[in-house]
Amino acid sequence: MSEINAMLHRFWEIECSGIENFPVRKDEDRIVLNRAQESIKFIDGRYRITTPWKDTASVLPNNYSMTLNRLKTLEKCLQRNSEMAKAYQDSISKHLKKGYIKQVECSENVRATWYLPHFAVVKQDRSTTKTHIVFDTSARYHDVVLDDVAFHGPKLRTT
Template sequence: MKELLNHIQFHDNHYEVLLPWKEGQFYLPNHYFISSNHLRYLQHKLLRDPDLHSEYNRIIQEQLQKGIIKQVDSPIPGPLVKCIINERVESAHYLPHHAVTHCEPATTIIHIVYDGSAKLSDSDLSLNDCFQAGPNLIPKLFHVLVQFRSHPVAITTDIEKAFLMIGIFPADHYMLRFLWFQDPNKLDSPICQFRFTRVVFGLIPSPAILGDTILHHLDKYNSEQPS
């Protein structure tokens, strides 16, 4: 994660980071056909649940409006992507995605999860196989409980859509593509390509990237504005 922190930047009201690629050379299938086949299956499933279908599309359209994702017009690349650390090859990788729902008393929360572990076969690589996972920065429960007993006031907070608040350097956007429909209500709708500009939920280094970015932010303002 030292490499990540050495390149972290604050740009356009959010931090931007490099993805933590493993060193070496990897041949990674682009997974376009996995993603397109999965998308057609997902469409049939969503059309059986109009509320889920509507919310799924709303989330994608909202992310497009906010610049979290962007539509791309480049043609489908060849079947293989060569990933070399610090030396990118012009190609792309596609992430399958699906819905995860959390039912609460007043509402049902829907998250779109992108499968960075998808692979064609056991002998192939997934996108997550090409990343360093990074350290586990989740505080141990014992330390949290002790801290709550150490001061007269305890404060807790939550970052809305935390992963999506951290940008990815443009050099890595091409590896974070996914597919969605031009008109998701039509079974014969053309498929469009999109790319993420932010950290994706479903990639193995995402929790460490989030944790490191938060610690970097706190250290920065602790030195600039000590309490």
């Protein structure tokens, strides 16, 4: 049993390499790490942290119309390709089942409303997972981009 423990210990040493003593180079990175440390919770077997919003997050416009138009365009594309539509629906179902995404009701109290558009990326050269979903955080609406109102945080991986 001690051999297994030693192997597991070595695995975690390698896995955490460069993270534990990660040098914080920017004030922004320090803010993100502090907010993550303050908000981290272990709920239902998963770690959760709050989104590291910048103070400008309260100015997010409601982008429902833009996101709805993009969804309609996506649906038209998926209607022309039933195989891609099935793969896309399977991806959405997996995301829901794993808790990566959830359906929200309009009545939920939120700080700001920003709908996250998504689209399909198809890679014909792959034998598995040819279709996957990309959530478009760089979508622009009224000159606002979600990527601009949330801190990115430090790069914690070197590979």
